Amino acid sequence: MRIIIIDDDHLVLNSLKMILEAQSDIEVVAIGDDGEQAISLYQQYHPDVLLMDIRMQKVNGLEASMAILKADSQARILLLTTFNDDEYIVQALRLGVKGYILKQNYDVIYPALKAVCQNQRVFNDEIMMKLPDLMKRSDHPDYEKWQLSDKEQELIIQVANGASNREIANNLCLSEGTVRNYLSVIMEKVQVRDRTQLAIFYYQHMWKQ
Incomplete structure (x- = not known):
């Protein structure tokens, strides 16, 4: 071994x-x-x-x-x-x-x-x-705790799936600047410092809900 x-x-x-x-x-x-x-x-x-x-x-x-x-x-x-x-x-x-x-x-x-x-x-x-x-x-995440909108939850899922800002923008019909702003707000809300930690947040709180 x-x-x-x-x-x-x-x-x-x-x-x-x-x-x-x-x-x-x-x-x-x-x-x-x-x-x-x-x-x-x-x-x-x-x-x-x-x-x-x-x-x-x-x-x-x-x-x-x-x-x-x-x-x-x-x-x-x-x-x-x-x-x-x-x-x-x-x-x-x-x-x-x-x-x-x-x-x-x-x-x-x-x-x-x-x-x-x-x-x-x-x-x-x-x-x-x-x-x-x-x-x-x-299995029952308290979204009110983080005050995440439906759009913000969609962005978190995109990040967890490995999408780049450009891909997220295309997938959700947003500009890359809007995506960056969304991600900045989301990371502040859930208190993570980068995309990797945000993806881990998804697997901890949102995956298979």
Whole structure:
């Protein structure tokens, strides 16, 4: 099993590498400490599994996952984090990652990697207990909270589908300047800083509603 490990804590990164390389059936082909590296290393090595932290500088694990899965929908990504955060769990599920496990459960990492390599989904027991309630709640987004108009929701969907400003303008019969203005207002409303985060917002709050 060829894997890549991404974590911005170098102590954790090197510890994971040492622990996993002790397994006879695992080859750590590359390591990195940021989501940008995750994207480039995945493109270079196409590992069996990408084991990645979520909270990192510059590009986080969710942003990197979205970019990787957009290019390769079959990518096997296992997210590893210390944060048992409800929003992250829903985002991870909707992006299509194969698993989400907590860092403190080191004993489950190796079996989780094996399961993910076989295209199984893996979540800690603590997370599994939350899933029914989380997915039920996330199926009914509160648009009043963000005060999004129908047109603004259409633009968010276009961004999530990877459309450029010009393509959005053509699709929705708007000028590119109007699209830019809309996106600026939308990002301010939902408190994201760029198009990637806006697309993640869509997968968290709007996809399959």
